[in-house]
Amino acid sequence: MSDPGTIVTMNNAYDDLLRRTLASVQCDLARLIYLASTRDYNSGMYHHEGLCARYGAEQAREALQAAHREIFFRLVGLTLEELVEELEVYVRLSREAPTGFIHAWQELEPYRLAVPMEVDSTMVQLFLSNIRLALEILRFRQGQGQGRRSTSSLQPLLGR
Amino acid sequence: MMTMSIFIGVAVLLVLLLLLLTRSEDGEESASAEGADRIRRESRDTLQPWEIILRIFSREDREFILRMRSPRMLRIYQEERRRVALHWVRRTSCEVGEIMRTHRLASRQSENLDGAREAKLLFQYLRLQFVCGLLAFLIRMFGPHALSDLASYTGELYQRLGRALPDGGVASHLATTEDTATR
Numbered sequence: 001m002s003d004p005g006t007i008v009t010m011n012n013a014y015d016d017l018l019r020r021t022l023a024s025v026q027c028d029l030a031r032l033i034y035l036a037s038t039r040d041y042n043s044g045m046y047h048h049e050g051l052c053a054r055y056g057a058e059q060a061r062e063a064l065q066a067a068h069r070e071i072f073f074r075l076v077g078l079t080l081e082e083l084v085e086e087l088e089v090y091v092r093l094s095r096e097a098p099t100g101f102i103h104a105w106q107e108l109e110p111y112r113l114a115v116p117m118e119v120d121s122t123m124v125q126l127f128l129s130n131i132r133l134a135l136e137i138l139r140f141r142q143g144q145g146q147g148r149r150s151t152s153s154l155q156p157l158l159g160r
Numbered sequence: 161m162m163t164m165s166i167f168i169g170v171a172v173l174l175v176l177l178l179l180l181l182t183r184s185e186d187g188e189e190s191a192s193a194e195g196a197d198r199i200r201r202e203s204r205d206t207l208q209p210w211e212i213i214l215r216i217f218s219r220e221d222r223e224f225i226l227r228m229r230s231p232r233m234l235r236i237y238q239e240e241r242r243r244v245a246l247h248w249v250r251r252t253s254c255e256v257g258e259i260m261r262t263h264r265l266a267s268r269q270s271e272n273l274d275g276a277r278e279a280k281l282l283f284q285y286l287r288l289q290f291v292c293g294l295l296a297f298l299i300r301m302f303g304p305h306a307l308s309d310l311a312s313y314t315g316e317l318y319q320r321l322g323r324a325l326p327d328g329g330v331a332s333h334l335a336t337t338e339d340t341a342t343r
Contacts, residue, residue: 073207080221122212122248129240136236140228 013055013063017048027089028071035068036114044117068116076127080134087134102139106132216245217304241304246296253292260285 025031039046046068051060078086091101105111111131115124207215215221225237263281267273298306 069206077207077211077215079218079224081224120207120212122216122244122251123207125244125247126212126215129244133237133240136233137228140230140233 013051013059014066016054017051017063017067021048021050022067026093027086028075029086029090030093032068032071032075032114033090033111035064035071036116038064039068041113065116069119072114072116072119072127073123076123076130078130080130080137083130084134084137087131087138091138098138098142102135102142106135106139212248216241216248219305219308222305238303242299245299245304249292249296249299253289253296256285256288256292 022031022034025034035046038048046061046064047057048060048064051063054060055063075083075086091098094101096104109128112128115127221241222237225234228234260281267278298310302309
């Protein structure tokens with residue numbers, strides 16, 4: 001059985017992570033990417049300097065892992081429309097040109113690294129598939145926007 | 161009349177089979193729109209299997225894509241969903257197979273085997289594998305929304321048949337039944 005003291009510390013670390021760090025991040029997709037970036041690619045272990053100093057390495061690791069999983073489940077539970085909105089916010093936050101962003105994400109598929117370890121494989125497939133679809137939808141909207149702009153810029157010429 | 165009955169029978173059978181597959185033994189609550197909202201609201205440490213199924217076969221997502229009026233987007237969506245749906249069916253089938261294998265190995269060493277219970281278990285296993293096979297076939301052939309598509313296709317045929325029938329009495333009966341069914 002877990003030591004109650006350890007659980008309290010883990011909860012404190014988790015609350016701290018939610019209140020201080022994650023609350024300032026504007027969308028769940030950005031939170032997911034951030035949490036995945038605290039994980040070592042080789043060992044799969046999470047690490048956060050501030051949390052580690054305050055609550056110890058083990059509690060910090062557990063808090064990061066729990067938050068990562070929770071946000072992942074939340075994103076899997078979103079409708080496609082909500083996920084597209086989420087991705088739009090994330091593109092805006094990245095300050096990259098949307099066209100370049102979409103191209104890079106479709107080519108490199110960095111979102112694959114954002115998946116937590118040991119989660120249901122169907123959930124992983126659904127998440128990856130939904131992100132691919134959301135990117136395709138953003139690209140489609142971009143194309144539509146450009147088409148509309150070029151049509152409207154042609155209007156004065158056609159009127160002459 | 162015979163063809164129509166077969167179509168309706170097939171659609172009803174398929175819907176029942178899907179319900180059978182998604183229903184859990186302890187009568188877990190059905191996948192509803194309320195459930196979908198709850199996924200979004202609550203903090204949680206996992207998603208229930210029925211919630212994943214709800215997401216894969218989501219009507220909401222499909223309507224969102226249809227609103228775009230892009231055949232290309234619809235094709236991409238159907239391909240993506242087909243892939244996920246087939247993954248889920250294959251995984252379910254494999255997991256059940258694995259559970260049965262473990263059970264078979266354990267029951268070989270068991271001294272007090274209950275024959276009736278074993279037969280019931282085997283029947284349930286075969287039933288599940290049959291449903292999985294049927295679902296995989298339908299998803300591959302008609303896409304991830306095979307069941308609802310087939311059901312609406314049946315409704316459409318039913319209506320067409322009602323209009324085409326020369327007998328006014330039967331035709332109006334079919335139309336009335338259709339109206340009641342769609343209400």
